[in-house]
Amino acid sequence: MDPVQVRILEKAEELFSKYGYSKTKMEEIASSLKISRKTLYKYYSNKQDLMEFFMEYRQNEIQKVIQQIANDESLTAVQKFSKLHQSLIEESPYVMNDLFIREVSEMFPQQLERFKKRREKEIPESIGKIFQMAKMKGELREGYMPEVAVHLFLSSIEMILSNKNSITIPLNIHEFQAEVVNVIFYGVLKR
Template identity: 25%
Template sequence: MTEVDDARARILEKAEQCFLAHGYSRVTMDDIATELRMSKKTLYRHFSSKEELGEAAIVALFTRIGEELRAILEDERRDFGERLEAFARTVAGHYGRGAAVLRDLQRDAPALWQKLLELRRQSVQERFGAFVAAGVKAGALRSDMEPRLVILMVLTLVDQLIRPDVLAELEMTAEQLFPRMLGVVLDGIRTKPGGPPPPANKPRGTRA
């Protein structure tokens, strides 16, 4: 890691800590420079604005979450159900810890909120899609379901439900809602132990 990379990493780590502790709107670049014992000139050399720093912090967070989820998926010591539970707990936990920041972004920083939504959709497609494929391979999820449809259903539910305003309306936390939401979707595509195999899709034009 170069000296510049090290400085950026330190700034991003401190910025995330400040945003989580106080909210995005209440933290200034002065505050972050003071916490780092760094001159504002040096801080602005790495990040030209608070918005640029905020976006970089969001990207770094999603990169870290992605690495955690990949490690869970690849942990062959746990069966699929245990890995799926860890997946849901990890995602909901990160969202829960950042709830105050997310409310700030949705209300006061629409550009950053949209960036977050974009990265979240990408993460669901990549990481949850990998879990669906692993579930089919393990025999835990039905092989006749359409993975793209399942992923789109989860994307839609996440976009519509895992939002600060909707969680407040439901009087629920992300830790409460996300596992339940995921369970409702997956219950419909789990294989049933001891039950008959799901019917194969009939080609178009054939009769029952």
């Protein structure tokens, strides 16, 4: 992808997250990047086109992060899952403001549905492969059910994201996330 195109998508993400989709104008995106509107429209014919590219870009970025972590041979299984858990929380589109999420779901239901279906297929498959690699290396116990482990792992991310503003435990979100991963992999029972 062209570096200018990436800059546009990242600036759009910043402005959409800050002001919402409907209040962000194409002119604002261009001026904040110090590029002409002509340059912006060279890449994206309108704001809807930009939004669709943005959603695709976010999904591709999430997949890249997963693959980088999965392929990092220097990490143990628990380190991979901890890093992956944290990265999926940070890279999630749901970290954006609630207004933006609400607008996207109302204005782009088909694109959002396509995004969700792709995410629901690709992310569990990728995480399942990481569990399989860890099992082959002998890092996971025999007899565990990978489907349950993947579901628990992903559900814990959704739980953190859906409650990010109402967590009453005296931990920041990163400490909370690390403790969730510890509970998933080591449990709560004294051994």
